[in-house]
Amino acid sequence: MRVHKLTFAALAVAASLSLTACQNDKDGTARRERSTGSSSSSSAGGSGSGSSDQDSGKDSAGKSSGGKSSGGQGTAAGTGSNGNGKVAKCRTDELEITAKDDTIDGDPDGTVAVQMTNRGGRDCAISGYAGVDLKTSAGSLSAKRTGEPADPTVLKDGASTAFGINYPINTSGGSGVRVTGLLVTPPDETKTVTLDWPGAGTLPVTESPDSPVKVGPIGSAGQGG
Numbered sequence: 001m002r003v004h005k006l007t008f009a010a011l012a013v014a015a016s017l018s019l020t021a022c023q024n025d026k027d028g029t030a031r032r033e034r035s036t037g038s039s040s041s042s043s044a045g046g047s048g049s050g051s052s053d054q055d056s057g058k059d060s061a062g063k064s065s066g067g068k069s070s071g072g073q074g075t076a077a078g079t080g081s082n083g084n085g086k087v088a089k090c091r092t093d094e095l096e097i098t099a100k101d102d103t104i105d106g107d108p109d110g111t112v113a114v115q116m117t118n119r120g121g122r123d124c125a126i127s128g129y130a131g132v133d134l135k136t137s138a139g140s141l142s143a144k145r146t147g148e149p150a151d152p153t154v155l156k157d158g159a160s161t162a163f164g165i166n167y168p169i170n171t172s173g174g175s176g177v178r179v180t181g182l183l184v185t186p187p188d189e190t191k192t193v194t195l196d197w198p199g200a201g202t203l204p205v206t207e208s209p210d211s212p213v214k215v216g217p218i219g220s221a222g223q224g225g
Contacts, residue, residue, distance in 0.1 A: 094120025131185035162221030176202035
């Protein structure tokens with residue numbers, strides 16, 4: 001009987017241990033499943049959060065980029081820049097254009113200096129050659145470019161630049177060709193300004209097909225050729 005009791009007791013203990021082990025296995029499996037589910041959820045949340053962060057980053061970048069663009073446009077509005085950040089060209093209506101005799105005694109040719117002052121309330125870009133025509137008793141006479149290089153210039157609001165017009169002085173003793181006016185068209189513009197001619201009253205008569213009047217690039221006042 002003692003042996004049977006011990007055997008039953010041993011079986012009971014073994015069964016108890018077996019149930020405990022099974023329970024532990026189930027709990028472990030459940031914990032692993034919960035852990036796996038939690039990890040998957042966390043991973044999914046991380047990806048969503050990363051996407052959200054990226055979206056936020058994009059929004060942030062968009063706002064930042066927009067801010068810079070807005071600032072750039074603000075600067076452009078203040079300085080006359082266009083949407084590409086480049087300073088917009090000077091327009092005829094923004095320029096105050098005047099002309100004066102700039103001939104130096106002893107020079108073989110006469111010189112007229114044409115000054116352009118920026119009155120547009122913004123900075124503007126100007127470069128190249130202005131169109132120059134003289135109104136004469138024989139018709140319109142276009143000035144010929146000297147061919148000098150023309151450097152780009154940013155004309156600050158209120159600032160001035162100038163170019164020179166050179167022409168032959170009439171020493172023939174004859175009446176010559178009478179000059180009655182000066183037409184100036186700023187570079188890259190089509191609107192022309194009419195000015196009084198401040199130089200000598202006449203040009204010598206010439207049979208040459210080439211214009212005797214020369215115009216220098218913007219910034220070359222008194223150095224027309």
